[in-house]
Amino acid sequence: MVKTHESGRFEGVRLFFTGVGGQGTLLATRLVGEAALAAGFHASMSEIHGMAQRGGVVESSVVVGNIQAPIVGEAQADVLVAFEPLEALRALNRCHAQTQAVVNLAPIVPFTVAAGQGSYPDIAHTVAVLQEKLAKVVTLDAEALARRAGSVKAANMVVMGAVAAIEVLPIAKETWDACLQRFFPPKLYDLNQKAFNMGYEKGRP
Numbered sequence: 001m002v003k004t005h006e007s008g009r010f011e012g013v014r015l016f017f018t019g020v021g022g023q024g025t026l027l028a029t030r031l032v033g034e035a036a037l038a039a040g041f042h043a044s045m046s047e048i049h050g051m052a053q054r055g056g057v058v059e060s061s062v063v064v065g066n067i068q069a070p071i072v073g074e075a076q077a078d079v080l081v082a083f084e085p086l087e088a089l090r091a092l093n094r095c096h097a098q099t100q101a102v103v104n105l106a107p108i109v110p111f112t113v114a115a116g117q118g119s120y121p122d123i124a125h126t127v128a129v130l131q132e133k134l135a136k137v138v139t140l141d142a143e144a145l146a147r148r149a150g151s152v153k154a155a156n157m158v159v160m161g162a163v164a165a166i167e168v169l170p171i172a173k174e175t176w177d178a179c180l181q182r183f184f185p186p187k188l189y190d191l192n193q194k195a196f197n198m199g200y201e202k203g204r205p
Contacts, residue, residue, distance in 0.1 A: 012064060012066050013079060014061065014063050014079070015032060015062045015078065015080075015163075016060075016079070016081065016091060017058075017083075018057070018058070018080070018082050018084070018088065018090070018091045019082065019084050019104075019156075020056065020057060020058065020108045021056040021057075023156055024156030025156070026058070026060065027156060028081065028156045028157075028160050029061075029062055030045065031180070031183060032160075032163070032169070033064075035169070035171050035176050036062070036169065038171075038179055039170070039172070042064070042066070043062060043065075045060065045061070046062070046070060057090075059091075064169060073094075074094060077091075078099060078100070079100055079163065079166075079168050080095055080100070080134070081101075081102050081159060082101065083104050083142070083155070083159060084104060084107065085107055085127075086120065088101065089126055089130070092129075095134055097135060099134045099135060100137075101134050101138065102138045102162045102166065103130065103137060103138070104141070104158075105139050105140065105141050106142060136166070138162050140158065140159070142155040142156070142199065145158045145195065145199065145202070149191055149194040149195040150195075151191055154194075154195035157180070157193075157195040158195045158198055160176075160196060161199025161201075161202070162200065162203030163199075164200055165201070165202070165204045165205075166203050180192055180193050181193075
């Protein structure tokens with residue numbers, strides 16, 4: 001669970017990211033690490049596991065604060081960040097009863113399902129399972145919101161805005177915005193900040 005000092009001071013948190021190649025998982029992971037460092041916390045990012053090309057499953061993690069182990073093992077994730085609903089289900093073994101999750105509900109149908117070799121789980125059932133297993137689940141159609149912001153490619157920033165809003169990480173909104181400004185060139189910053197802000201509004205308690 002999220003570590004806090006007996007005084008209530010933040011001690012640490014483990015975030016596990018999962019998605020499909022092409023969704024910007026690596027960029028989102030780096031954003032958390034950079035924002036944590038900018039806020040004065042130690043942060044370590046794991047290697048990306050999986051196939052980075054479009055279609056392959058990608059997993060990564062960030063450990064923030066006074067936690068020695070840089071890897072998020074089984075039942076250790078305090079925050080699950082899922083860019084795809086089926087991958088959220090597959091990552092439940094990384095979570096515990098107090099885990100909070102942000103889940104993009106826009107599905108990416110695997111090739112095997114598209115080829116008629118399987119079926120994709122019902123989204124409503126997926127959400128119900130996640131809500132039963134986890135302490136809090138924020139769901140959003142990140143692609144639809146990103147499209148409203150100007151480009152579906154900014155869906156990962158919609159998700160990250162919701163992650164910032166659940167306040168598991170004690171990082172000020174201004175710090176997130178400053179990191180976004182460093183990450184994106186001027187012509188892309190406004191779009192991605194707008195997408196981030198849309199997710200932030202969805203994720204607020």
